[in-house]
Amino acid sequence: MLIANLPTIVTDKKFSEIKAYPNIESDYRYTLNAMKKLTFDIWLSSHCSQFHLHSKHKPNDPYDPTIFMDKKSYDASITNLEEQFFEKIKSESAERK
Numbered sequence: 001m002l003i004a005n006l007p008t009i010v011t012d013k014k015f016s017e018i019k020a021y022p023n024i025e026s027d028y029r030y031t032l033n034a035m036k037k038l039t040f041d042i043w044l045s046s047h048c049s050q051f052h053l054h055s056k057h058k059p060n061d062p063y064d065p066t067i068f069m070d071k072k073s074y075d076a077s078i079t080n081l082e083e084q085f086f087e088k089i090k091s092e093s094a095e096r097k
Helices: 024-036 071-096
Strands: 003-005 042-044
Touching (some): 024 071, 042 071
Parallel strands (some): 003 042
16 A cells, blocks of 8 residues: 655745755656656645645544545646646746846
């Protein structure tokens, strides 16, 4: 069984400004590409909002393990993160010019 966890872009700084982690941009790129290829049984995330748990499970709802098997929502979240990543790269590139 594989459990997938969703990453986030955790900095508002430009990647080029993070001198202590010179490979941060390429590591994000690698991670997002790798995560698009994952197959898994269960999807969890560090934050309920990333997983949309509050819309999938309301207080007093009966337990339903299938809410943790939402590949379509996972794919959409990875696509959204990838768009944020490329927008950040584009913005930083435009500022360098």
